[in-house]
Amino acid sequence: MKLATLKDGTRDGQLIIVSRDLKTAQVADGIAPTLQRALDDWGFIAPQLDEAYRLLNDGKGRRSFDFDPANCMAPLPRAFQWAGGAAYVNHLELVHAARNAELPESFRDEPLMHQGAGDDFLGPRDDIALPREEWGIDFEAGIAVVTDDVPMGATPDEAHQQIRLLMLVNDVSLRKLMPDELAKGFGFPQSKPATGFSPVAVTPDELGDAWKGGKAHLPLRSSWNGKPVGQPNAGVDMAFNFPQLIAHLAMTRNARAGAIVGSGAVSNKDAKKGYSCIAEKRCLELIADGEASTPFMVFGDTIRIEMLDADGKSIFGAIEQTVKQTDLRKPR
Known part of the structure; x- marks a missing residue:
């Protein structure tokens, strides 16, 4: 459906x-x-x-x-809860390697997760409206699930039974605002502006055999300014599946119907599959060359995010957004 x-x-x-x-x-x-x-x-x-x-x-x-x-608006234009995970450890490894740092072992044992803003989602064709380019505007292509009620303390198996819908997500990040916020150790609300979602939400059965093990085993395609930049397989190298992400969220609280849980930027160890966010490309450049050469997005840039089935047909429709300048005090 x-x-x-x-x-x-x-x-x-x-x-x-x-x-x-x-x-x-x-x-x-x-x-x-x-x-x-x-x-x-x-x-x-x-x-x-x-x-x-x-x-x-x-x-x-x-x-x-x-x-x-x-x-269309986002399938859920606003949600009681939006939590973004970091399910692809390869992405975290690259970020740490670019800083000449070791990835903490705890990052491999349980997922990272941040509480996002669920009150103002973007539709699939809505502009990414921001006042300043110098904030380091980045797309972040991932997948999200929508849950039914999940009781506190639910196991991954129990959480799996409560997944109702899947969507594509563009979890926009402002990379140059992140370091100062992360240094405070209390999340990054300013670094995460409004999030965009695919035109449609689908029940898991729409993915057919590609939905298995709580993962979507299909490539997620990103095109930046019309140029394909990534097609990593969302099921490959996903260290924590969606049931595990949901159970992590619900460890100490109930997750109510309509809660959205995201995967984070899809990332494969095979660099030939490209990237789902500019930050990952910059990390690869830092590791290889000692400096990052790929710029972040500027006003007028476009991003398209889509997932096709085995027959080459779009499953969710495409997210197609343009970065536009807006007055800081002017509401959308």
Whole structure:
């Protein structure tokens, strides 16, 4: 099943059902007004959405219309919880190697995770609006899952059963603001502006055999200014799968329906697969040449993030964003 949220002038938009080929859609009226409402009563509402999805794919959709990602908000325009993990230890190893530092063994035993801002997500075509280039603007291509209720102390196996949807994510980072924030040892809210998500959220079964072991075993493709820069496989070298990430989050608290948990930038040990964030490319340059030569993003730059299935068809639709300058005091 594929779901999206249509812009309708409200904060939470209108839930729509999208066909498997991403060509048509229909409003989920009479079933659930928003995706959060569907997640709040998933056991009752999901079968109704799934039946409408089946009919839509059979060409029998109710008042169907052409699907346009430009008219979409993030599938969940705001969430009660957004936690970004660092599931790819290769990325962490490169960051430390670039600093001539050893990766702490604890980083291999349990995942790193930060609490993100869930109140202001970007849609798949929304601009990355920032006032200053010198903050070190970086894209960060990853995958995220949306959960049902996960009780405190849940095991990874229990957490696995509560995964309801998957999305692509652009967890934008401001790299030159990070060092000072990290030095304070209390997170980095300023270094992590609004996060962007794919046009549609999909149930795990939409990935077919590529969804196994709590991982999405498909390449995640990133193109910067139209140039392909990375296609690492999201299932390869993922040291902590999504059930483990969710269980880590829920160790001391409940994670409620609609919680979003991200993988962090997808990274493979095989450097030929490219990169999912500029910071990783710069780390490779520092290790090889002693200095980083690839610049961060500037105003006017574009980033496209997409995942294709084995037949070359888009699963989630693409994130396509442009970095734009905005007044520091001017709301979007």
